[in-house]
Amino acid sequence: MKKLFALSLGLIVVILVHAQAQNLVDWNFSAKKINSTTYEIYLTANLEPGWHVYSQSTPDGGPLPTTISYAKNPLVSLNGKAKEVGKLEQRFEEIFGVDVKQFSDKVSFVQTIQIKGKVKTSLTGNVEFMTCNDRECMPPTTQKFSIALN
Numbered sequence: 001m002k003k004l005f006a007l008s009l010g011l012i013v014v015i016l017v018h019a020q021a022q023n024l025v026d027w028n029f030s031a032k033k034i035n036s037t038t039y040e041i042y043l044t045a046n047l048e049p050g051w052h053v054y055s056q057s058t059p060d061g062g063p064l065p066t067t068i069s070y071a072k073n074p075l076v077s078l079n080g081k082a083k084e085v086g087k088l089e090q091r092f093e094e095i096f097g098v099d100v101k102q103f104s105d106k107v108s109f110v111q112t113i114q115i116k117g118k119v120k121t122s123l124t125g126n127v128e129f130m131t132c133n134d135r136e137c138m139p140p141t142t143q144k145f146s147i148a149l150n
Helices: 002-024
Strands: 025-033 038-047 052-054 067-070 076-093 098-115 121-129 141-149
Touching: 025 121, 025 141, 038 052, 038 121, 038 141, 067 076, 098 121
Parallel strands: none
Antiparallel strands: 025 038, 038 098, 052 098, 067 121, 076 098, 121 141
């Protein structure tokens, strides 16, 4: 009985920590049409004060970088890697013992894409990120997205 109680309590703690991490970052996803076949995709993170997410590039031994993955869509091709638009902060992170690149307050990851012809489709995928402050880090979180391309 004690093992069941401990297991249940542990599961509740994991769920609450995951829910807290989700609430620290408010994600918005949108598309801006550049011309008939080119779009800029905006994956924008608005962070709670005091919290930050990491750049897409982090050194070995460092924190989990923000990673964007896209579902395969034969009508969509990516143009390079997503650009980071926001106030980039570089600092030594004692938790990891390395210099890191991070964003506080707000950051947009902007991906340019091409679609094949004048078709209606969507771009879906995931953003995996880790949220930290000066004292602690939340477990990595994955946010799904789907953006209509009309």
